[in-house]
Amino acid sequence: MNCGKEQFPYREMRRGVLLLLASLLLAGCGYRFAGEEESVAPAFRTVFVDTFTNKTGEAYAESIFRSAFIGRFVQEGRFKLARSRGEADMICRGTVRGLQAAPLAYKANNLTAEDRITVTLGISFEERESGRVIWADWSFVGTGDYPVTTVGVTESSRKNALVKLANDSAERVYRLMMSGF
Numbered sequence: 001m002n003c004g005k006e007q008f009p010y011r012e013m014r015r016g017v018l019l020l021l022a023s024l025l026l027a028g029c030g031y032r033f034a035g036e037e038e039s040v041a042p043a044f045r046t047v048f049v050d051t052f053t054n055k056t057g058e059a060y061a062e063s064i065f066r067s068a069f070i071g072r073f074v075q076e077g078r079f080k081l082a083r084s085r086g087e088a089d090m091i092c093r094g095t096v097r098g099l100q101a102a103p104l105a106y107k108a109n110n111l112t113a114e115d116r117i118t119v120t121l122g123i124s125f126e127e128r129e130s131g132r133v134i135w136a137d138w139s140f141v142g143t144g145d146y147p148v149t150t151v152g153v154t155e156s157s158r159k160n161a162l163v164k165l166a167n168d169s170a171e172r173v174y175r176l177m178m179s180g181f
Contacts, residue, residue, distance in 0.1 A: 040090070040134055040178060044127070047079040048088035056099040061162070065096055065121065068166035072174045088128050095122040097139075101158070104145055112148045117161055119143075121169060125177045135177040142169040 049070045054062035069092055073079050082088035098120035105114040124136040144165035146157040 040125075044089040045080060046082040046088045047073055047090040047092055048082040048085050048128075049073065049092045050085065050094070052094040052096060054096045056096055058096070058099045058162075061096045061099055061119075062094075064163060065094060065119075065166045065169070068163070068170040069094065069173070071167065072170040076174060078178070085128065090134070091126050091128050093124045093126070096120075097122050099162075103148075114145055115148050115158070116143055116145050117158065117165060119165055119169065121173075123173050123177075135180065137173070137176070140169070140173060142172065144168065 049066055052062035052066040052069075054060075070081065073081060073092070079090065085091060096119065099117065101115045101117045103112040103114075104116040105112070107113045119142050121140040121142070122136075122138040123140055124133055126133045126136075142165055144161040146154075146161035148154050149157070
């Protein structure tokens with residue numbers, strides 16, 4: 001009796017059928033990589049980054065974040081910047097809702113060695129004429145870290161970390177807006 005040889009063709013056939021079914025399932029599920037398709041119609045070509053609102057005690061936070069968003073739109077090149085709201089197809093609006101720094105790491109003497117700055121933004125991207133919101137996130141959170149050393153150096157590090165945080169946030173938000181997530 002040779003049971004192993006009789007089952008071998010059946011196993012191979014079953015494995016082939018399973019592979020075929022898996023291939024058909026993957027091909028039909030609509031899987032695609034994020035970023036392949038934009039959520040914004042190609043007819044929209046201009047954007048105006050509106051003045052951001054600052055609801056924090058951080059001076060100029062709204063300007064730092066607005067500049068980062070303007071820079072991101074320029075760098076990506078998908079949209080041309082409009083000089084005013086009335087000339088734009090799309091409007092990007094933002095609010096700096098929260099900005100907090102908290103200790104991240106300590107030195108041996110229990111002094112802070114590194115701080116983490118956390119921003120909460122409210123961002124929307126909408127069609128100017130209809131007012132229809134294409135994308136919005138009212139509680140977008142980003143973080144950045146900076147070393148704590150001497151008073152003057154720490155303040156400079158904090159300012160640099162805030163600018164980097166603004167640029168990183170603008171990049172993440174842009175990718176989310178364009179992919180529709």
